[in-house]
Amino acid sequence: MSATPAGSLADPAPRRARLTVAVALFGLLAVLPLAVQFGLPSHWLTLATRAMIFAIAALSLDLILGVGGLVSFGHAAFIGIGAYGAGILIAEGQGEALIALPLAIAACALFAAVTGAVSLRTKGVAFIMITLAFGQMAYFLAQALSAYGGDDGLTLQQRSTLAGWDVFADRTHFFYIVLATLAGCHFLIRAIVASRFGRVLRAARENPVRVAVTGYDVDRVRLIAYVISGMIAGVSGFLLANQTEFVSPAFMSWQRSGELIFMVVLGGVGTLHGAIIGAFAFLVAEDVLSGWTEHWKAIFGPLIVLFVLMTRGGIDGLLRRLGGRGDD
Amino acid sequence: MTEPVLALSGLRKRFGALQVTDNVSLALAPGELHALIGPNGAGKTTLVHQISGMLKPDAGAILFRGADVTALSPQRRARAGLARTFQITSTIASLSVLENVALSAQARGPRPLALFGDAARDEALNGPARAALEAVGLAGRAHVSAGRLSHGEKRALEIAMALTLEPAAILLDEPLAGVGREEGERLIGLLRSLKGRYAMLLVEHDMDAVFALADTVTVLVYGAVIATGDPAGVRADKAVREAYLGEEG
Numbered sequence: 001m002s003a004t005p006a007g008s009l010a011d012p013a014p015r016r017a018r019l020t021v022a023v024a025l026f027g028l029l030a031v032l033p034l035a036v037q038f039g040l041p042s043h044w045l046t047l048a049t050r051a052m053i054f055a056i057a058a059l060s061l062d063l064i065l066g067v068g069g070l071v072s073f074g075h076a077a078f079i080g081i082g083a084y085g086a087g088i089l090i091a092e093g094q095g096e097a098l099i100a101l102p103l104a105i106a107a108c109a110l111f112a113a114v115t116g117a118v119s120l121r122t123k124g125v126a127f128i129m130i131t132l133a134f135g136q137m138a139y140f141l142a143q144a145l146s147a148y149g150g151d152d153g154l155t156l157q158q159r160s161t162l163a164g165w166d167v168f169a170d171r172t173h174f175f176y177i178v179l180a181t182l183a184g185c186h187f188l189i190r191a192i193v194a195s196r197f198g199r200v201l202r203a204a205r206e207n208p209v210r211v212a213v214t215g216y217d218v219d220r221v222r223l224i225a226y227v228i229s230g231m232i233a234g235v236s237g238f239l240l241a242n243q244t245e246f247v248s249p250a251f252m253s254w255q256r257s258g259e260l261i262f263m264v265v266l267g268g269v270g271t272l273h274g275a276i277i278g279a280f281a282f283l284v285a286e287d288v289l290s291g292w293t294e295h296w297k298a299i300f301g302p303l304i305v306l307f308v309l310m311t312r313g314g315i316d317g318l319l320r321r322l323g324g325r326g327d328d
Numbered sequence: 329m330t331e332p333v334l335a336l337s338g339l340r341k342r343f344g345a346l347q348v349t350d351n352v353s354l355a356l357a358p359g360e361l362h363a364l365i366g367p368n369g370a371g372k373t374t375l376v377h378q379i380s381g382m383l384k385p386d387a388g389a390i391l392f393r394g395a396d397v398t399a400l401s402p403q404r405r406a407r408a409g410l411a412r413t414f415q416i417t418s419t420i421a422s423l424s425v426l427e428n429v430a431l432s433a434q435a436r437g438p439r440p441l442a443l444f445g446d447a448a449r450d451e452a453l454n455g456p457a458r459a460a461l462e463a464v465g466l467a468g469r470a471h472v473s474a475g476r477l478s479h480g481e482k483r484a485l486e487i488a489m490a491l492t493l494e495p496a497a498i499l500l501d502e503p504l505a506g507v508g509r510e511e512g513e514r515l516i517g518l519l520r521s522l523k524g525r526y527a528m529l530l531v532e533h534d535m536d537a538v539f540a541l542a543d544t545v546t547v548l549v550y551g552a553v554i555a556t557g558d559p560a561g562v563r564a565d566k567a568v569r570e571a572y573l574g575e576e577g
Binding site for chain 1: 380382401402403406412419421423427434435436439440442443444445446447448450453489493
């Protein structure tokens, strides 16, 4: 994982190239509702919204996995906490996003701080297993929430409102809200990666001993990244609940955590915009294949394996090689 | 005699049946270059690991700038002003040479973990980093990834990273190991230029370098100190000649 291009995020040239890709992506997405006006099936708008929501979660995972080198296998827990935050508060009559979202984020921060403090005592495979265990813990906790649907899940009677405005209910408005959130999260994480904190996090992925003898508390740096990552994933869960108007324990299943890792690897670990591309590739492929056959997973699985084997550095690496810039 | 920067007293460490550090006491005075020599397996690196906090001694105490640091983590000792280099070079390969040194500058400065602001363009970090690279002769390589440096250049980079911490003492674990003659001579020149400005504990196999540079030499055999003193005295010491220097011819 140390051979990922994440370190070069600090070099001005690839950094600018990556920014260009991300901005172009956001620009393309911004005109998608127009294309729907001109006859593109509106199904694509729904799919793109879902992909952007997962892209936010994948981005947050890339901060710890790609940049920090911490393979968390329990990231779906944060999506679930964010989603239940929206669902439970709406069920309790609090549909205002300005109140519900900060609460959902705070719950994610708390869960991340506690589980992160324990998980980060371990390394490598043990870290993967312990984050998986915490994810499953959140999953079974949600199943036990009988007041909020338990195993069956919870249907949202309405979507959240923003400052009293039911802007989440309109498909196009919601699309733009999600797009703005995605762009905001992308620039936020990008800024963090380039910051002093981000430099220490990147350095610690590669050589934690050197970072420690330079005077940094590596565990603390990783915990902060873990908490930030969990909070951002919580935002994605909050939006997901609003899109599907339904929350269930399945949001936090370990399969979902695995899918998030797939998205990041598929797009290009540690590149940030790769996580966005990976989320889109994953969800569009899933959508198209599941339209062909109900056994789509039997095609999808091998396809991903082949893809990861054949394109070092994911889609980002493939694009870079096609662009003739090589992967140094 | 002035108060030592670093003082070890009665340090002991055992790996199973093997006593790797056997009642070691030594003192490093301000500005002193203290060489630690001994045959392979004498426990030199293990001792450096205990001083820097990567290993915990079984018994004994480590005093750094008058405070007992025996129980402190490596990062706490580094922040107190104890820098080190590694026998196997330890840099951040994917970061540029300048960023490697800026990482040290950042550790010393205010808000080392600031979440915002572009660190790569931060002159408060790059300025001191460039000065350190200038001092070790790597100014021309500032924008190369550290992983692409030659072995000797990596050694120099590690020294620049240590210097940028503005340490009170530097532990140098075999800075000349595996380095060619030409680069080795450049490194010896660099160490000589640092002499007197920093307290340095130098673990080294290159006897010519040790006797040319050191103010004090301590000889470690099977984890125990068998001699300590000025280079000429140690060279003449009978026990040392038998145990160690004799083999070198």
